[in-house]
Amino acid sequence: MTTFLGNLDESKLKKLKEKVSLSFKMPIDHSKDWEKCSLISNFFADYCVSSFYKKKEIKSILSTIINELIENAMKHSYQDQNEINIFLKNCEKEIIFITENIATNDTANNLIHTLNQLQTKDIESLIINRMKNNLMYNQEQSEIGLLNIIHNFKTSISAKITPIDKTNLNIVEIITRLEHGQ
Amino acid sequence: MKNNSLNFQMKFLPTDIISTWKRASLSSIFCSSLFSNNQQKEVFLSNVIATVINECLELVVKYGAKKTENYTLTCNKTNNITTITLSFFLQFQQISLLKSYLKKIYLIKKNNNFESIIFTKTFAELGYAIYSFIEDYNGSIKIDYEKKPRNVTTILKTQITLNLNSKDLKNDY
């Protein structure tokens, strides 16, 4: 069954993806193509800000957000199906990013857990706790990427998780919306 | 050789590029940087790619018929062959014009006389781009379109496929 988290429904999501301002799709190998993350996020940011007035600041914010989203998608991609699809929709008052990747059930459940935590807890203390735990248990991943962008840039995040028949894999879509003043 | 392959697809709205012309150049440089990132030695290829993709984007923005539909640009590189596919909408009369123009340029290439294309009216700047692509980089160009047109103004989904062989891309100066 498809899981929806956050406040964006199916029809809205479909409409968003039909006509995107920009989208980019590529198989990305975690170990080999890491630098491409930064390259792609800077490009999306540049593309987006060329129509803005306060370019420098917005570029920095957008690049930071997209980079975390792509890193997140890349780290949580199932190794044999590592294509990542990134969508950008430039609306009048908000910028919407959607990242799409294939993930295992475990990974998808982790995401659901994180997003559910957001509803109830103070995000800042969640981040600080994760930082502390990270050192204590010497975790390999930082696990604060999504939390950080929600907390720092007043973005809202929703997600759609669609199981792929007869596998333990899912299509994970993360929808990030950022309001802007211009 | 998996290490040497690269494929990606980009979707965009031509209107977004019209409103901010720089986006064509920006996108081409981004695409080319994906190439150079893959292999240090491929600086030459990446510069050619930036040049070619920029021309593709400029073309669709200037002549593309449905500005509010998503256009796509696909790049596929396996070993030496790089294929760039551009999918967009064009009026049938422009497709025919482009096709006959292409034939003319192949002829000009044979006769080694390209002065005439510098001053043509339609697709003026494109002449040089195509000439350079087939002459300087030994590339090949194919134009396909779907379904039969009813009349000259029918808008058709069009595909331009560009092929480059990096063996032909040696910088010999």
Added chain:
Amino acid sequence: MIVKTEDYTINAQQLNHVLISGKMRLPSPLSYEKPFSIIKNSLEEASDILTIDLKDLEYLNSSGLTSFARIIIEARANNKPLKIIINKSIPWQAKTLLSLNKLWDQLSFELD
């Protein structure tokens, strides 16, 4: 005279010398007319071979190349000698610019 934008610079302050640097990718051959009028002026005023230095020009689109070719044809018509300095480590320059000598065999090149 000197034209300077965020993307490119055209500098013709020196007699018999024009320098174009940066990236030039304007929308059409027409849109090159204004910035390239500086080259045309220099060509008219040249007292000797006019040198056009392109070695710091990273990109020029086909609209620009077309406009540039038109200037070369004009120089040929007026019999004004031209020399183009190109950067052999920039692939499109080495490939495409060198083929401009098909327009005029007296066009000279310097490879930097």
Added chain:
Amino acid sequence: MIIKTDDYIIDSSILNEVSISGSMRLPSPLSYDQPFSLIKKSLENCTDTLTVNLTSLEYLNSSGITSLARIIIQARKDNKDMKLIINNSIPWQQKTLLSLKQLWEKLDIESI
């Protein structure tokens, strides 16, 4: 010591001072161990407050922030004074780095 790559520079050649500049987006906190060992060394060797200057650090991803947080926790444990200089025109620095104070209230942050 100085580490210099295409993307970033970490310079700890001055006593009690480290500066990080450029763009750092390494794959995991683990991959920051090596470059950030310079900060750790400087922390061990410092004779006064260690100043970490981030004003020219354009980007740092969440893995990098996590690694920086680890160092701050380390400094707290060893009771070594630390000061971050951050750039108030780089949004993520303002947002993210200021909240690192929650890890250690004695962490000094100067925003310029």
